[in-house]
Amino acid sequence: MSVGQVLRALVRDRLALAGIIIVGGFVLLAIFAPLIAPYDPDAIHRVDGRVARLLPPSSQFLLGTTNLGRDVFSQVVMGSRIALQVGLLAAFMVTFVGTNVGLIAGYFGGRIDAFLMRIVDILYGIPFTPFVILLVSLLEPSVWNIIIAVSLLTWRTVARICRAQVLSLAQRPFVKAARVAGASHLRIMYRHILPNILPIALLEMSFVVAWAVIAEASVSFIGFGDPRAVSWGKILHSAFIAGAVRTAPWWVAPPGIAIVLLVLGVHFITRGLESIVNPRLRGE
Amino acid sequence: MLAFMARRLLQAAVSLFVLLTIVFFMFRLLPANPVDAMVDAALGPEAIARLYAEFGLDQPLWQQYVLYLKNIITKGDFGMSFFFRQPAVDILADKIVNTLILAITALVVAYALGTLWGALLAWYRGSAFETAGITAALTFKAAPEFWVGMIFVMIFAYGLGWLPHSGMREPGYEETSVLLKYLNLDFLRHLILPATVAALGSIATPTLLMRNTMLEVMHEDFVELAKAKGLSTLRIIYLHAARNALLPVVTSLATNLGRAVGGMVLVEYVFSWPGLGREIVLAATRYDYPVAQAAFLMIAALVMLMNIVADLLYGYLDPRIVYK
Numbered sequence: 001m002s003v004g005q006v007l008r009a010l011v012r013d014r015l016a017l018a019g020i021i022i023v024g025g026f027v028l029l030a031i032f033a034p035l036i037a038p039y040d041p042d043a044i045h046r047v048d049g050r051v052a053r054l055l056p057p058s059s060q061f062l063l064g065t066t067n068l069g070r071d072v073f074s075q076v077v078m079g080s081r082i083a084l085q086v087g088l089l090a091a092f093m094v095t096f097v098g099t100n101v102g103l104i105a106g107y108f109g110g111r112i113d114a115f116l117m118r119i120v121d122i123l124y125g126i127p128f129t130p131f132v133i134l135l136v137s138l139l140e141p142s143v144w145n146i147i148i149a150v151s152l153l154t155w156r157t158v159a160r161i162c163r164a165q166v167l168s169l170a171q172r173p174f175v176k177a178a179r180v181a182g183a184s185h186l187r188i189m190y191r192h193i194l195p196n197i198l199p200i201a202l203l204e205m206s207f208v209v210a211w212a213v214i215a216e217a218s219v220s221f222i223g224f225g226d227p228r229a230v231s232w233g234k235i236l237h238s239a240f241i242a243g244a245v246r247t248a249p250w251w252v253a254p255p256g257i258a259i260v261l262l263v264l265g266v267h268f269i270t271r272g273l274e275s276i277v278n279p280r281l282r283g284e
Numbered sequence: 285m286l287a288f289m290a291r292r293l294l295q296a297a298v299s300l301f302v303l304l305t306i307v308f309f310m311f312r313l314l315p316a317n318p319v320d321a322m323v324d325a326a327l328g329p330e331a332i333a334r335l336y337a338e339f340g341l342d343q344p345l346w347q348q349y350v351l352y353l354k355n356i357i358t359k360g361d362f363g364m365s366f367f368f369r370q371p372a373v374d375i376l377a378d379k380i381v382n383t384l385i386l387a388i389t390a391l392v393v394a395y396a397l398g399t400l401w402g403a404l405l406a407w408y409r410g411s412a413f414e415t416a417g418i419t420a421a422l423t424f425k426a427a428p429e430f431w432v433g434m435i436f437v438m439i440f441a442y443g444l445g446w447l448p449h450s451g452m453r454e455p456g457y458e459e460t461s462v463l464l465k466y467l468n469l470d471f472l473r474h475l476i477l478p479a480t481v482a483a484l485g486s487i488a489t490p491t492l493l494m495r496n497t498m499l500e501v502m503h504e505d506f507v508e509l510a511k512a513k514g515l516s517t518l519r520i521i522y523l524h525a526a527r528n529a530l531l532p533v534v535t536s537l538a539t540n541l542g543r544a545v546g547g548m549v550l551v552e553y554v555f556s557w558p559g560l561g562r563e564i565v566l567a568a569t570r571y572d573y574p575v576a577q578a579a580f581l582m583i584a585a586l587v588m589l590m591n592i593v594a595d596l597l598y599g600y601l602d603p604r605i606v607y608k
Contacts, residue, residue, distance in 0.1 A: 014415075015415070015418070015419070122298075122299045122303065125299045125300070125584055126303065126584055127543075127545070127546025127547075127580075127583045127584055130549055130561065130579075130580050130583055133568060138310060138311065217428050217430075217431075218430065221428070222550070222553060222565050223569065224568075233428075236430070245438045246438075249438060252431075252434050253435070255431075256432075256434070259426070259428055259431065260426045260427045260428075260431075263425075264419075264422055264423055267426055271418075271422070
């Protein structure tokens, strides 16, 4: 099944379509964030000469203000940029590395396969969240380091799944025919086998987007977020430290709802992809 | 079988060794130097040199590495905590139990409820109920556990005042016996919120898996027979069909046990649950690398152990699986 066919089937799936609309909405929000956000997210607002601390939602501050008099709505809008940046870049890197490792291991087999899969086995023993937290704290917090930490570990799944696919594909007649016709290894791998594993790679990619968004939020929530960027996790970090669970629900709820919506949209798409790649799940 | 066990254990040992090495160099070669972070520049050069010597940081890197491995393997010694000035292992010992209690409780609850729910979803496939059910499961999966935790604290701890918002025991608790330490009402009350949040976070996997395997079972003849006999729907779902769809769900419980142990970090952090995950976060913020390192390795070892248990459980539950 080609990628074009996959996409067409995806749009016909109700939940997947909802997912595409949600994620598309967030992409637009991120692109136009500076135009949509009414204020600078770091600006400290004053009302009647006093800092506007912990004001509940009003027409002036749609989602209220923080303990430092910052506008929550502007922060949440700007936060969409980091979430999407981390989600998409990590997913792209992971899919790129994972697919290539899977392709090489499955195609060449033998020692190369054994070596690469040993590495994957070891990576499987590493717990994800603690690893990301430790690495980011050691590398010093930045958006890029979060992306790197997430990517370093998650390619293991993509590689394993792609390898399994390649192993069976490599035995198919069309691959043998290509070989007999004198095609080079590279040509067989990337021209004949790769298109067949792309739908699965796409599915894995959408898993990674969800993981990466949550991982960024988690790391920032703990306090290892990029100090220069506004992210949903960081807003929640400040809210948690300031004890907003007791005093300011309008500060706690919105960033979380934004995360849930974005990740839910991604999950909807993932589910659609899953039932296309593996038709048995449709249960018809 | 024995050969399989031996090979799996050997594999885990090799993985752990590689992990020990990676962690050692990760902590020493990356930009944030643990010693600089620990040592106050105002101490003066002699005091700094003494501190370096105290923690063995004045030796060349490879000697430190050999010593580090030797101490771990022969004495189970992960070094001294920079912060507490105590062996890291002593600080972490009872935290392992706390993490395991939380993780296992959460996982058992998630799998019990998820199985029941997933079976219903499969039975009513194609209906609005199914779409709503799947959406709910995916929403719980999409919600970051630390945020759900904050919302629950807001509602159940501060709003309604039903449950404590953090910690594992009321202050002033005195230990009377090891068993009663965990079998008392106070401990249980503190466990409810974090365990519920963690369970909700992992309920999607068993729910969706159960739905999928149920779909395969539902068209079997014995289900038709049960329907023809006029049994009630609930009886058919849970006593006839679900039993035969359970196997993949139970095996996934085993594989997820390892992941759950590693995934408690944020729940522990939000609820100040004194477990391994929270200790990692605290140690990382205090630049207390021996503790962070030891806690990380312990979580990794637990994950590997759980994976081996899962492999064995597989064979026990499904005799078609042959160990080679």
